[in-house]
Amino acid sequence: MQPKLIVHGGAWVWPDERDSVLEAGLEAAIHAGWAILQAGGHALDAVEASVRVMEDLPQFNAGTGSLLNAAGIVEMDALIADGASLDFGAVAGVQRVRHPISLARRVLADTPHCFFAGPGADGLAMMLGEETVPNLALVSEAELRNFRERRSSEGGDTVGAVALDAVGNLVAGTSTGGTPHKMPGRVGDSPIFGSGGYADNALGAASATGKGEEILRVLLCRTAVEFIARGLDAQAAADAARDTVVRRLGADVNVGLILIDRRGGFGAIQTTPKMATAWVDADGRVRTCMAGPRFDEV
Amino acid sequence: MQPKLIVHGGAWVWPDERDSVLEAGLEAAIHAGWAILQAGGHALDAVEASVRVMEDLPQFNAGTGSLLNAAGIVEMDALIADGASLDFGAVAGVQRVRHPISLARRVLADTPHCFFAGPGADGLAMMLGEETVPNLALVSEAELRNFRERRSSEGGDTVGAVALDAVGNLVAGTSTGGTPHKMPGRVGDSPIFGSGGYADNALGAASATGKGEEILRVLLCRTAVEFIARGLDAQAAADAARDTVVRRLGADVNVGLILIDRRGGFGAIQTTPKMATAWVDADGRVRTCMAGPRFDEV
Numbered sequence: 001m002q003p004k005l006i007v008h009g010g011a012w013v014w015p016d017e018r019d020s021v022l023e024a025g026l027e028a029a030i031h032a033g034w035a036i037l038q039a040g041g042h043a044l045d046a047v048e049a050s051v052r053v054m055e056d057l058p059q060f061n062a063g064t065g066s067l068l069n070a071a072g073i074v075e076m077d078a079l080i081a082d083g084a085s086l087d088f089g090a091v092a093g094v095q096r097v098r099h100p101i102s103l104a105r106r107v108l109a110d111t112p113h114c115f116f117a118g119p120g121a122d123g124l125a126m127m128l129g130e131e132t133v134p135n136l137a138l139v140s141e142a143e144l145r146n147f148r149e150r151r152s153s154e155g156g157d158t159v160g161a162v163a164l165d166a167v168g169n170l171v172a173g174t175s176t177g178g179t180p181h182k183m184p185g186r187v188g189d190s191p192i193f194g195s196g197g198y199a200d201n202a203l204g205a206a207s208a209t210g211k212g213e214e215i216l217r218v219l220l221c222r223t224a225v226e227f228i229a230r231g232l233d234a235q236a237a238a239d240a241a242r243d244t245v246v247r248r249l250g251a252d253v254n255v256g257l258i259l260i261d262r263r264g265g266f267g268a269i270q271t272t273p274k275m276a277t278a279w280v281d282a283d284g285r286v287r288t289c290m291a292g293p294r295f296d297e298v
Numbered sequence: 299m300q301p302k303l304i305v306h307g308g309a310w311v312w313p314d315e316r317d318s319v320l321e322a323g324l325e326a327a328i329h330a331g332w333a334i335l336q337a338g339g340h341a342l343d344a345v346e347a348s349v350r351v352m353e354d355l356p357q358f359n360a361g362t363g364s365l366l367n368a369a370g371i372v373e374m375d376a377l378i379a380d381g382a383s384l385d386f387g388a389v390a391g392v393q394r395v396r397h398p399i400s401l402a403r404r405v406l407a408d409t410p411h412c413f414f415a416g417p418g419a420d421g422l423a424m425m426l427g428e429e430t431v432p433n434l435a436l437v438s439e440a441e442l443r444n445f446r447e448r449r450s451s452e453g454g455d456t457v458g459a460v461a462l463d464a465v466g467n468l469v470a471g472t473s474t475g476g477t478p479h480k481m482p483g484r485v486g487d488s489p490i491f492g493s494g495g496y497a498d499n500a501l502g503a504a505s506a507t508g509k510g511e512e513i514l515r516v517l518l519c520r521t522a523v524e525f526i527a528r529g530l531d532a533q534a535a536a537d538a539a540r541d542t543v544v545r546r547l548g549a550d551v552n553v554g555l556i557l558i559d560r561r562g563g564f565g566a567i568q569t570t571p572k573m574a575t576a577w578v579d580a581d582g583r584v585r586t587c588m589a590g591p592r593f594d595e596v
Contacts, residue, residue: 075418086515086516086546086547087515088514088515092390092415092416092485093415093416093418111481112481112511113480113481113484113485113486113511114510114511114514114515115484115485115486115490115514116481116483116484116485117390117391117415117416117483117485118390118391118415118416118417118418118483119416119417119482119483120373120391120416120481120482120483120484121483123482123483124481124483182411183409183410183411183414183418183422184417184418184421185414185415185416185417185418185419185421185422186411186413186414186418187390187411187413187414187415188411188413192490192491193490193493193514193515193517194492194493194517194520195491195492212412213410213411213412216386216412216413216491217384217385217386217412217491218384219491219492219517219520222492222517222520226524248384249384
């Protein structure tokens, strides 16, 4: 089976000048994951590798570069969903972890639980030997300047990756610093299985981005994957999920989603003006689209 | 429309001697919520009132009486789901809140977010004037003795309530101290919309109990409510949800669920030997069942 990989760097609106730095980051993320898939590696490793690259890049709102909350602290959420076992690992509100996606994977692999939040999640990182850093080390120059000058942050830029490996494993990963100026302790959709990410080898896998409170209320990723169960292809399932959100919550929602079905088809939707996306096409070429791709057209 | 109310005090196994104290607690919870529904009150008020009663009773693993985690600290999770707005409020890992269900309701009503975890959630309680208490004040005599004598806690006893009010609002609430000896920071299904609770006025509302890691992986409450969308009545939808869990995760799962559909039908399932349940029947009588009721038989 031909492996598949798609990544996103958030659905939102931003000036066109910002496209190139997001595009460069997505390409770096795709290359990291694709090298693993091309070598016959597992979708879990590919998704983790792609997300780690974006967590390290200051242009994305995840890991280093996370937005500050209303108290001037970075609080990060992440999830990795394993379609083979219908299992997941997730963390919320971590303040000292360099790679929340890797901590989420350790939750999945090395604990009897699925989800850790708050100081217990940071403590778990230390206990398991995951790399920890001071909270301030996660703040980008640009975000620090915004905070000190009381300017509003640029929003969005949650990151995610979805992979299908050569033996049919589907995995989704999502990582974020959350919404700008969120209240301390706020958890969004990103670490919630079914909302910010979902994976089921029998159907498909998806990662969401946008306003967490909207994604949570419709369990966006699970909703999209359910449409695959009803016989839709990946793009049609993504479209149907978008229609569901709009029907239930109104036309002014801000959500986006990437999806791979079990046959390797891609789907993507966003209700925002932009969604930074990159993928590897059928010819093995890396493609990018900052306006949100449609896979019945590309 | 005739109001409906059902409450649970956890699915698990316990000695029969314990039945009477659970039964008494469930009856007190039912009376608190039923008085509100009988007076024409809102399902949100009824669910909150019923859950608050159980949070205050030491025989239930929620609020006062919560099980200690592996570090000897109470960490509580709660959710209230509002079927009218398809919205919810939830908290995880709170350590100092007397009534987590009420804090969850304040999240729903009084914040721009849906979900708070960790110290930010305790801080929110103080900011909003919700009653806070020392962590140790939430520990029952029995649980303290278990901990100090290194005996294992009795498990389960998560609480929940589902109500349908006279104007058709469906609400679900769930509150818990989590699994015995959980690792610090662990979050289970109870505060997760779609897993520990779900409500949609167009279909139904449900509250789950049992092993959180299993409930989360199948989004148990959302799965049950989806079966109503496919035309099943409440008990058949609950049965179909149980069959889904067993098919996906195996026969040795430990989960339970209570459900009301939009027409007022009850459903309940558990895979455990017992589930403490109480409801008001069509004649207005309070009924209880400690072995888990079936509503195609009662």
